[in-house]
Amino acid sequence: MSIALVDFYPLAGLLSTVKYDDDQSSLVYVDPEKGPGAILIHASGTEEYKVTVNDIVTCYENSSRNIWSFFDMGELGVVNYDGHTRPLLSVQVTNLVDGVFLGFTMNHALGDGISIFHFIKVLSKVFMGQGAEIEKPIFKAMFADGYGPVLKLPYSESESITRFDVDPNLKLRVFHFSGETIARLKAQVNSNSNSNNNNNNNNTISSFQALAAFMWLSITRVQNLPGESNMHCLLIADTRPNLGTLFN
Structure with missing residues (x-):
C-alpha cells in the first residue's frame, strides 16, 4: 500500500x-505532509459473528447485516470537510470465514469512482509484483475560463460546512439490475407503448429510459404523495465527462 501511495501521494x-479575513474567503488544498497518512485496518469477526462471502452477497441484496461495518x-x-482531521484514504481488511473483504473509503473531495478504482488497480499490480506496468495518475488541475491557479471560495471556513442530521431509522437498500432484467423491462415498456400509441416501431424507448422511468415510478409511489404534489428526483451517472467539457 505504501508503494502504491508513492504515485497517489495526495491520498496520504x-x-x-x-x-x-479581508474578503471573507477561504482556500482549501491537500497537504501531503499533514497528518498520519492513509490508514490500513485489519479486522476479524468475533466468535459470535462469523461472516462468509455468501453473507456479504445476501447483505447487499436485503441489507440484513450492517455492511458499513x-x-x-x-x-x-x-x-x-472532515478530511481536515480524518484520513483521506482508509483501507479495511476484514477476515471472513472463507475469504477476505477489502473496504476502500476515500474522501470524495479528492476524486470520484474512477479515481479510487485506478488506485485499487495499481495496488493490485503492486501486490502481484507488476509494478512496472503501473499506469500513473495525472494530477492536472482544471480551471474555468478567466480563473487562475488560486480559487478562493467566496465564503469563510465556517460557512462552507453543511451537515445533515441522519435519521437512525433510515434503511439502506442496494439494487442490482441485471442485463436480462433490463432487457425484459425495455421490451415490456416498448410493448405497452406500441399498444397504446398504435405504433409498430419497436424499441423506441431505450434501456436507460425504461430503467429511469421504472425508478421514477417506484420512488414516487413509495412517497404516497397527493396527486397535486411536486416531486423531484436527481439521478447522477458518469458526470466526469460532463465536468471535463464544462471546464475545457
Whole structure:
C-alpha cells in the first residue's frame, strides 16, 4: 500500500484551509505532509459473528447485516470537510470465514469512482509484483475560463460546512439490475407503448429510459404523495465527462 501511495501521494495527506479575513474567503488544498497518512485496518469477526462471502452477497441484496461495518466510515454525518482531521484514504481488511473483504473509503473531495478504482488497480499490480506496468495518475488541475491557479471560495471556513442530521431509522437498500432484467423491462415498456400509441416501431424507448422511468415510478409511489404534489428526483451517472467539457 505504501508503494502504491508513492504515485497517489495526495491520498496520504489531509485537507488544509487558508483563511482570507479581508474578503471573507477561504482556500482549501491537500497537504501531503499533514497528518498520519492513509490508514490500513485489519479486522476479524468475533466468535459470535462469523461472516462468509455468501453473507456479504445476501447483505447487499436485503441489507440484513450492517455492511458499513466493513468500511472505515466513521460516525454518521461525516462530510468531506472532515478530511481536515480524518484520513483521506482508509483501507479495511476484514477476515471472513472463507475469504477476505477489502473496504476502500476515500474522501470524495479528492476524486470520484474512477479515481479510487485506478488506485485499487495499481495496488493490485503492486501486490502481484507488476509494478512496472503501473499506469500513473495525472494530477492536472482544471480551471474555468478567466480563473487562475488560486480559487478562493467566496465564503469563510465556517460557512462552507453543511451537515445533515441522519435519521437512525433510515434503511439502506442496494439494487442490482441485471442485463436480462433490463432487457425484459425495455421490451415490456416498448410493448405497452406500441399498444397504446398504435405504433409498430419497436424499441423506441431505450434501456436507460425504461430503467429511469421504472425508478421514477417506484420512488414516487413509495412517497404516497397527493396527486397535486411536486416531486423531484436527481439521478447522477458518469458526470466526469460532463465536468471535463464544462471546464475545457
